[in-house]
Amino acid sequence: MTIYIEARFIGDKTEGYHYGSAYQLQMDQRRSGRVTITATHGYMYKPIADMERTYTDLGAFLREWNILRIVDTAMIA
Numbered sequence: 001m002t003i004y005i006e007a008r009f010i011g012d013k014t015e016g017y018h019y020g021s022a023y024q025l026q027m028d029q030r031r032s033g034r035v036t037i038t039a040t041h042g043y044m045y046k047p048i049a050d051m052e053r054t055y056t057d058l059g060a061f062l063r064e065w066n067i068l069r070i071v072d073t074a075m076i077a
Contacts, residue, residue, distance in 0.1 A: 002028045004045065004071040011064030016051050022068060033057045037065075 005025050009017045016039070017023070026045060028036045035058055039051035055061040 002026060006068045006071060007065040008068060009064065010066055029058065035061045037061065
């Protein structure tokens, strides 16, 4: 399942993501429970190079991110 969200990074400083900054993300959750996020250029859904992270599960993702809103892609198109 793929959704687009806006979220604030609250994890430890890491390559590419900065504490307290908000990002537009493409979020993919696999049947295994793994969650992969990729920062995108605004809401054009174009991935930003080297801005992908994978988490073991949704709980691990939520420890590093506060979801601000879910983007309804039908309203943008």
